[in-house]
Amino acid sequence: MAQRKVPVEEILDTLQQLYPDAHCELNYRTPFELLIATILSAQCTDKRVNEITAPMFEKLNEPEHYLHLTQEEMEEHIKGLGLYKNKSKNILETCRILFEKYNSEVPQTHKELEALPGVGRKTANVVLSNAYGIPAIAVDTHVFRVANRLGLAKSENVDEVERQLMKRIPREKWSDAHHWLIWHGRRICSARNPQCAVCPLQSMCRYAQAEAKKAASKKKA
């Protein structure tokens, strides 16, 4: 079935108008704090991460501050974020590597970042983009869902979604587009109950049109 071409420009412009101030909602003061906050953000809300890291970063804001911590002490700091055993282990190990191998600096390449335990493609992209201003599109659950709904990407694989977005979106807009898609996913294009009725992208969204069609046929029946 022939689909109309996805109006990428129009979608991006609309998102920019909707979220002119879109930004990273994790609180951090340094690349290191952003790295830790992002590792912690796996499968839990950024709001919750901020509540935990606010007091934690008062004392623990450099890799060397974590070196003497036991696994149990680390778990105590991040309790309530879920996945706490993995996160604790990964953070302690990552801090040790940063201290020993990188002079306590956070590296600036995908390869080096993704070699750190607990750091995958998404976290590396967040750090590169937000802390170092290197254009990147971090595909989290929101970006994944919204991009697929809008037709900006069409894949069940996150790496493939990232490739498709990088191909369709001009490089200088990657970092902003990443935030627009996340903000849209949180505010309107939510997973379970998307507010298509108030969405300015409705007319150019395949998902919204498919939903409208479903609703119409349901009403009829």
Added chain:
DNA sequence: AACTCGGGGCA
């Protein structure tokens, strides 16, 4: 590709 880690939030 599927599974596991995991407590908190929300309908």
Added chain:
DNA sequence: TGCCCAGAGTT
């Protein structure tokens, strides 16, 4: 009660 949350590592 079920599903989701700014994922990563293992099998």
